[in-house]
Amino acid sequence: MSKKRVLSGIQPTHDSFHLGNYLGALKQWVDLQQSHDAFYCVVDLHALTVETDPKLLAKRTLLSAAQLIAIGVDPKLCTLFIQSHVPAHNQLAWVLECLTGFGEAGRMTQFKDKSQKGGTDRTNVGLFTYPILQAADILLYQANNVPVGEDQRQHIELTRDLGQRFNSKYKEVFTIPEAHIIKSMAKINDLQEPTAKMSKSANSMAGVIELLDTPDVTMKKFKSSVTDAGREVKFDASEKAGISNLLTIHSAFSGKSIGDLETEFAGKGYGDFKVAVADVVIAALDPIRKKTEELMGDQAELLKILNSGADKANEVASKTLADTYAALGLIANG
Numbered sequence: 001m002s003k004k005r006v007l008s009g010i011q012p013t014h015d016s017f018h019l020g021n022y023l024g025a026l027k028q029w030v031d032l033q034q035s036h037d038a039f040y041c042v043v044d045l046h047a048l049t050v051e052t053d054p055k056l057l058a059k060r061t062l063l064s065a066a067q068l069i070a071i072g073v074d075p076k077l078c079t080l081f082i083q084s085h086v087p088a089h090n091q092l093a094w095v096l097e098c099l100t101g102f103g104e105a106g107r108m109t110q111f112k113d114k115s116q117k118g119g120t121d122r123t124n125v126g127l128f129t130y131p132i133l134q135a136a137d138i139l140l141y142q143a144n145n146v147p148v149g150e151d152q153r154q155h156i157e158l159t160r161d162l163g164q165r166f167n168s169k170y171k172e173v174f175t176i177p178e179a180h181i182i183k184s185m186a187k188i189n190d191l192q193e194p195t196a197k198m199s200k201s202a203n204s205m206a207g208v209i210e211l212l213d214t215p216d217v218t219m220k221k222f223k224s225s226v227t228d229a230g231r232e233v234k235f236d237a238s239e240k241a242g243i244s245n246l247l248t249i250h251s252a253f254s255g256k257s258i259g260d261l262e263t264e265f266a267g268k269g270y271g272d273f274k275v276a277v278a279d280v281v282i283a284a285l286d287p288i289r290k291k292t293e294e295l296m297g298d299q300a301e302l303l304k305i306l307n308s309g310a311d312k313a314n315e316v317a318s319k320t321l322a323d324t325y326a327a328l329g330l331i332a333n334g
């Protein structure tokens with residue numbers, strides 16, 4: 001039987017990915033490439049929805065690809081590419097836009113949050129159609145599963161709705177994907193504001209652990225993380241959001257269960273526990289930072305990998321696009 005397919009993407013909007021990206025999604029990317037036919041992309045077109053300096057966008061796109069390889073995304077096992085290298089993404093997005101209701105797009109919570117923050121004058125139409133481009137990313141590759149964090153669930157639902165709508169209105173062209181969300185890792189929280197999602201757009205980076213932070217910075221951020229007034233290292237998401245978040249992070253890196261960690265740290269103070277969490281995180285992130293630096297030292301090789309990924313992605317995507325156009329009655333050229 002042929003392997004099932006996965007697709008996922010990440011935006012190159014910052015120099016470094018953070019721990020939420022890593023535990024919520026990227027770790028699953030690495031696992032799934034073993035068992036699935038995996039397509040992973042750096043979604044540079046999505047990044048245009050926020051104003052970016054062109055030089056910085058180019059640098060961050062390469063830095064994103066380098067970080068992905070550094071964490072274990074292996075271009076020999078999967079197809080790693082840059083979204084804008086595959087023109088079918090924009091082409092399918094237009095088709096799907098014509099199938100999406102205005103109200104339906106307006107109900108996307110990420111759009112509502114971001115547009116409310118920025119105000120109507122600073123909100124561009126790209127932000128409104130953003131989830132439809134994401135649907136195109138997924139449907140083009142006939143993906144069965146999409147590894148993401150909880151914040152993307154609604155976008156995957158929209159993708160399913162649009163795929164089903166097209167299939168029943170025209171022809172069965174698209175595989176209907178499912179979100180692949182690991183419940184315990186689906187929402188990693190900010191260390192300073194432990195009930196809020198760790199996010200690239202946080203007001204302060206003090207509670208955001210970046211993969212490319214130096215060990216000193218990581219240790220400092222963990223040591224100053226916000227916890228409750230109690231003393232017990234115990235998982236309780238509503239009463240002890242900070243400690244629970246730290247337990248989740250420790251468990252993800254050490255492989256120890258939450259129960260075992262509660263026993264290990266029984267009677268020890270929060271200070272000791274915070275340092276222990278920082279230690280397991282630093283042990284994992286330090287080689288990632290070094291490997292990223294090394295890969296950025298040979299950008300020609302990085303581009304070679306991405307170009308060959310784009311060739312493979314274009315092959316699959318152009319076939320789906322041709323089927324879509326034919327189903328719609330668009331006449332083929334030639």
Ligand code: TYM
Binds near residue numbers: 134198
């Ligand atoms: P992006 O770039 O914001 O984030 C990349 C991935 O990280 C996950 N994530 C989190 N998971 C757990 N806890 C957190 N605090 C946390 N913060 C971020 C996100 O859920 C995501 O999986 N729209 C997407 C990019 C995209 C995409 C796609 C994803 C474009 N096309 C196609 C999948 C398939 C986004 O903005 O992710």
